[in-house]
Amino acid sequence: MTHRRIPPTSFGPDGTSTGSRHDDESEHGSDAVEGGERDDVVVDDEVADGRSERAKREPMTVRPLRDRRYVVETEGGTYVVALDAGTCSCPDHEIRGERCKHLRRVAIEVTEGRLPAPDERVGVCAVCGVETFVPLTASGPRLCPRHDFERGDAVHDRETGKLLIVTRVTERRADEYRTDEGRPIDEYPTNAVYGAHEPVIEAVYAESLGPAHGIDDARRYGFPASRLVPVTDAGRDR
Ligand SMILES: [Zn+2]
Numbered sequence: 001m002t003h004r005r006i007p008p009t010s011f012g013p014d015g016t017s018t019g020s021r022h023d024d025e026s027e028h029g030s031d032a033v034e035g036g037e038r039d040d041v042v043v044d045d046e047v048a049d050g051r052s053e054r055a056k057r058e059p060m061t062v063r064p065l066r067d068r069r070y071v072v073e074t075e076g077g078t079y080v081v082a083l084d085a086g087t088c089s090c091p092d093h094e095i096r097g098e099r100c101k102h103l104r105r106v107a108i109e110v111t112e113g114r115l116p117a118p119d120e121r122v123g124v125c126a127v128c129g130v131e132t133f134v135p136l137t138a139s140g141p142r143l144c145p146r147h148d149f150e151r152g153d154a155v156h157d158r159e160t161g162k163l164l165i166v167t168r169v170t171e172r173r174a175d176e177y178r179t180d181e182g183r184p185i186d187e188y189p190t191n192a193v194y195g196a197h198e199p200v201i202e203a204v205y206a207e208s209l210g211p212a213h214g215i216d217d218a219r220r221y222g223f224p225a226s227r228l229v230p231v232t233d234a235g236r237d238r
């Protein structure tokens with residue numbers, strides 16, 4: 001008696017209801033479907049075919065290759081996914097043409113920031129060493145979001161305490177970038193404690209700016225990245 005009372009749909013892993021009423025509702029004209037409802041329909045489709053759940057839950061190891069593709073290792077085999085082409089070497093995709101669980105898993109991991117996108121690779125921040133995703137074509141030293149700068153950022157020079165405005169983040173190392181004197185940035189005594197491998201940040205002194213003298217008119221100076229610190233709100237008040 002108790003066995004009969006449990007409907008099979010209640011065994012879903014996350015307890016979501018997949019009642020049969022949904023099919024009736026989906027007969028309403030698709031013109032009337034709005035953004036939110038439409039998302040629900042898509043999710044239900046994926047739950048129904050099971051690939052989305054398997055993509056999220058099954059043990060898979062995904063590694064980016066050098067050629068924009070990814071290797072996906074599963075208990076059932078090892079496959080190659082091309083995310084931008086939407087293809088996978090598994091039978092589910094190659095024979096049945098489905099958007100398989102491997103493709104879905106790679107898309108999830110890229111979206112959630114655990115894997116580089118096809119046009120990115122894993123790089124290392126020159127200041128803190130943390131892994132960060134960088135453009136595939138980038139060859140010079142890189143910075144993580146925490147240590148990176150943007151044009152227009154106000155920064156302090158750790159050596160002099162002076163206020164500067166960033167004009168450019170270069171991709172050249174401090175031991176490659178030469179000043180007008182022809183001398184590498186890292187050879188200046190004031191730069192001795194900063195990494196020769198760090199990218200050079202170009203900046204102008206705030207005191208050299210004026211109403212008719214913008215950041216493109218002022219004289220630019222190069223600094224190893226970690227010599228400059230962002231001006232915080234507290235710093236601005238001082
Ligand atoms: Zn696949």
Ligand SMILES: [Zn+2]
Nearest residue numbers: 125128144147
């Ligand atoms: Zn960093």
